[in-house]
Amino acid sequence: MPDSLNLINVSRHFGNTKAVDNVSLDIPPGQFVGVIGRSGAGKSTMLRLINRLIDPTEGEIRYGDRVVTQLKGKALRDWRRDCAMIFQQFNLVDRLDVLTNVLIGRLAERGFVSSMLMRFTDEERTMAIQALDRLDLVPQTLQRAGTLSGGQQQRVAIAKALVQQPRIMLADEPIASLDPANATLVMDGLRAINREDGITVLVNLHTLDTARAYCDRIVAMRDGRVMFDGSPCQLTNDVVRDIYGTEGLQEFNEAATSTQKVAVMA
């Protein structure tokens, strides 16, 4: 039985900036959650707190009975494996081939020597190829990651996340650097993983229509605080205007088409 993810009064300060300010969230397993908000609202910081790439100034994060914010060493690495992270700039190793990049998702399971020698088992390679197949990337398996297009690189990053066999997938603006066609492929990939594998997805988005099209639940942030938390239909234009002001709404509408409408309807 998968557990739910709880953020309890979590804050993170950088000097005088309250990047995340007293955020409490309860995310049940299997939900597809979109986090929206203007640049600097604290969306990335929140995801990095959950994956423990940074530590909170205050508050606690729990996953079932695991107190995520207290994990250390191997337990911390196991947690990072359990909540895979996808970045806006993909964060792949350009000079390594696609297969090795995907196998990086297995490192938490490897011993020191086999990891340093880049030695993986046949089962692991099979897992990697299967993950690549789900994202239609098998022909690129032996290509250097740096030679792929942005959309392909982001799908490699998703395949890498998949072989981690995670419970949660965190995606920090995964489509912000992609064209609409590729953005659609990536979002569809995340949705498939969410529906077929029951993996919780928490995705930062910068466009409203994408959030509305894909998410079960939308969380809106501003200045580190959660200003709205509800279903997409509750997020009316009036609510958005209340939260962001007319200027903010304009900003969203200008960048409204980050995924293709056709695919959204399908």
Place this chain on the structure above:
Amino acid sequence: MSAIAEMTETVPDVGPSAFTQFERDFAARRRSARINWALGSALFFMLFFASAWIGDFFKITQVSLPDGTRAWRWIIGAGLPRLGEYVEKTLPVLRWESLGADFAEWFWRWKIWLKLLVETVLIAFMATGIGVIGGFLLSFPASRNLTPNKWVLFITRRLLELARTVPELVWALIFVFAFSVGPMAGVLAIAVHATGALGKLYSEVNENINMAPLEGVKASGGTWFDQIRYGAVPQVLPNIISYTLLRFEINVRSSSIIGYVGAGGLGQEFRTAMSFQEYTDLSALFIIIFLTVAVIDYGSEKLRHKMIGMGERA
């Protein structure tokens, strides 16, 4: 829309007053640049002349003239001819009619020299190998962006500094004392110095890498070692190989003199030649070393360019 609004907001500032302000600022900056330049040049020449003075460059010395009288002369003017005399002494007598015999006479110890030359190159090779491994391993904790904590950074940096600030010849003296005369002392001496020098160079390469791949490895549950192995090493490898080949060239030069203090290789022959006053041996040894270094430089340069080309193509 908002961009236009921002522009119109800033327009009122760009009037005639803004231009006069700019002209004033620009003139001020030019003035201060000129003053800095003048001060810098003055300081440089003062230091230069002070160094020359301390180094006896202006010294006047007494020399004997051909007619037996003594006279005062500027030391550099008086010394230069003697430089020629010394070089002349090391040159062999080569005559066209007995060229083969003269050459045989010049390179009379060629069997010993050939053996020592092989030893010299092997010392450099092995020392480079050890230095690369040591420098490579230490370069990661010694990089500001990669070090696990600041104590490890401090300690590894000081270690590398110690290894490279002590000259090879001094390390060689220490190791000859500890392990007795022979090539092992030479290998260790050059390896320690190369570790320090390469560790520093490698860590500078490390400090310029893109950190995003490392974050990607970390976010998947990788250890610090995994981050280095998968995120950093593939990025720095082409530079590492290039610096390593350069270092091999430098190490061949070092290993050819290190024998002077008994640490193996051709260097010991310089000492022998000097003590037996076999001055022509010196020019023979010089030619051997010069040719060896030239061949190795040429080869490794070719190899380096090939590597760099490969890195860019793939």
